[in-house]
Amino acid sequence: MKVPLLDLTAQYAAIREELDDAVARVVRSQRFVLGPVVEACEAAMAGYVGARHGIGVSSGTDALLLALMAEGIGPGDEVVTTPFSFFATAGVIARVGATPVFADVDPVTLNIDPAGVAERITERTRAIIPVHLFGQMAEMAPILDVAREQGIAVIEDAAQAIGARHDGHRAGSLGDYGCFSFFPTKNLGGWGDGGLVVTSDHARADRLRALRVHGETSRYHHRFVGGNFRLDALQAAVLHAKLPHLDRWTAARIGNAALYTRLLGPAAHRSGDRLRLPRVVTGHHVFNQYVVRVAGRDRVQAELAAAGVGTAIYYPIPLHLQECFADLGYRPGDLPVSERAAGCVLALPVFPELTESQIRHVARTLGEAVETGGGAEAAHDPPSGPAPPSRTHVSADQPAAPTG
Numbered sequence: 181m182k183v184p185l186l187d188l189t190a191q192y193a194a195i196r197e198e199l200d201d202a203v204a205r206v207v208r209s210q211r212f213v214l215g216p217v218v219e220a221c222e223a224a225m226a227g228y229v230g231a232r233h234g235i236g237v238s239s240g241t242d243a244l245l246l247a248l249m250a251e252g253i254g255p256g257d258e259v260v261t262t263p264f265s266f267f268a269t270a271g272v273i274a275r276v277g278a279t280p281v282f283a284d285v286d287p288v289t290l291n292i293d294p295a296g297v298a299e300r301i302t303e304r305t306r307a308i309i310p311v312h313l314f315g316q317m318a319e320m321a322p323i324l325d326v327a328r329e330q331g332i333a334v335i336e337d338a339a340q341a342i343g344a345r346h347d348g349h350r351a352g353s354l355g356d357y358g359c360f361s362f363f364p365t366k367n368l369g370g371w372g373d374g375g376l377v378v379t380s381d382h383a384r385a386d387r388l389r390a391l392r393v394h395g396e397t398s399r400y401h402h403r404f405v406g407g408n409f410r411l412d413a414l415q416a417a418v419l420h421a422k423l424p425h426l427d428r429w430t431a432a433r434i435g436n437a438a439l440y441t442r443l444l445g446p447a448a449h450r451s452g453d454r455l456r457l458p459r460v461v462t463g464h465h466v467f468n469q470y471v472v473r474v475a476g477r478d479r480v481q482a483e484l485a486a487a488g489v490g491t492a493i494y495y496p497i498p499l500h501l502q503e504c505f506a507d508l509g510y511r512p513g514d515l516p517v518s519e520r521a522a523g524c525v526l527a528l529p530v531f532p533e534l535t536e537s538q539i540r541h542v543a544r545t546l547g548e549a550v551e552t553g554g555g556a557e558a559a560h561d562p563p564s565g566p567a568p569p570s571r572t573h574v575s576a577d578q579p580a581a582p583t584g
């Protein structure tokens with residue numbers, strides 16, 4: 181049996197006419213850049229998220245970059261974020277000339293630990309970027325408290341979490357900015373690159389709209405230096421047509437995750453922490469990824485591949501140990517929870533169209549791989565005691581993880 185990590189063809193086949201019609205309308209209009217199709221998509225997305233304004237942009241990365249630019253963040257400024265995310269989260273901080281400051285993650289959710297954020301605030305801190313990793317919201321209340329106290333901005337990286345909720349609020353609606361990606365692997369995927377920034381602040385929305393078109397405030401008048409960060413009308417048409425289906429797809433992801441957790445529960449229990457399943461802690465997790473932690477991860481991944489199961493490693497190298505950030509001075513062992521997670525995380529297929537027999541095949545293969553693996557190595561932090569010396573285990577033989 182073949183179980184790919186992600187297969188978008190079934191989703192397309194199910195709503196092909198709607199999508200093809202939406203695209204054909206744009207083609208017939210020959211209006212490809214911004215315009216009414218983009219505006220309608222932005223309004224629908226902002227309404228869905230629960231924010232006043234939606235600004236369609238060229239990618240999730242550019243959504244984060246524009247939020248930093250709209251805050252005027254640059255050289256000399258610090259931005260606190262997580263080391264356990266897709267590269268873009270920290271890359272954008274460096275691109276505006278500011279300094280990324282990494283706070284380690286919570287060992288259960290792998291989302292940024294609010295206590296660590298508070299410890300890293302200095303008089304140079306201008307923003308915090310929490311990431312809602314894999315589709316589960318970070319613990320926002322203490323992050324928002326410390327930000328308000330210190331007068332700094334909160335930019336939510338909600339690229340993996342459209343539709344996630346906690347305490348009645350949707351991902352992206354709590355911070356000063358919410359940033360989304362429509363990369364095809366995300367829960368709401370376009371036919372190429374695309375992204376969105378939401379905000380409920382009028383002045384910020386105006387700045388974002390200007391920055392998206394070279395900082396232009398009226399024709400040929402540039403109050404700021406921006407760039408070309410526009411969302412194409414073709415992408416907006418696809419995304420707007422897909423949005424009404426999103427909650428149904430999300431429900432299917434949640435159902436698939438629940439089935440994995442039920443099937444793998446006994447093996448995880450018997451494994452003595454050599455297999456650890458994701459835990460839902462903050463409300464409504466939308467499972468962009470179903471990520472287990474498993475001892476002997478690379479061997480287990482190979483056994484799954486031999487059984488036709490596609491998996492991926494998000495993320496094999498924590499951001500503070502990336503070569504391009506060497507001059508920030510972090511060393512292995514500095515952020516031990518992230519480093520240990522990098523050595524044992526494994527994402528299983530969880531896309532909405534999976535069949536029950538496919539999920540059973542993945543769970544059976546994984547359960548057997550864990551039980552025959554032997555060894556006593558735990559797949560996570562020991563419950564107490566000091567962290568073992570730097571054991572960032574990064575295997576060189578993994579395929580590069582795609583975006584997300």
Ligand SMILES: *Cc1c(COP(=O)(O)O)cnc(C)c1O
Pocket residue numbers: 239240241242265266268269311337339340360361362363373374375583584
């Ligand atoms: C996908 C992703 C991004 C970047 O989005 P792109 O549209 O690929 O530029 C940023 N942050 C996180 C957490 C992501 O998963």
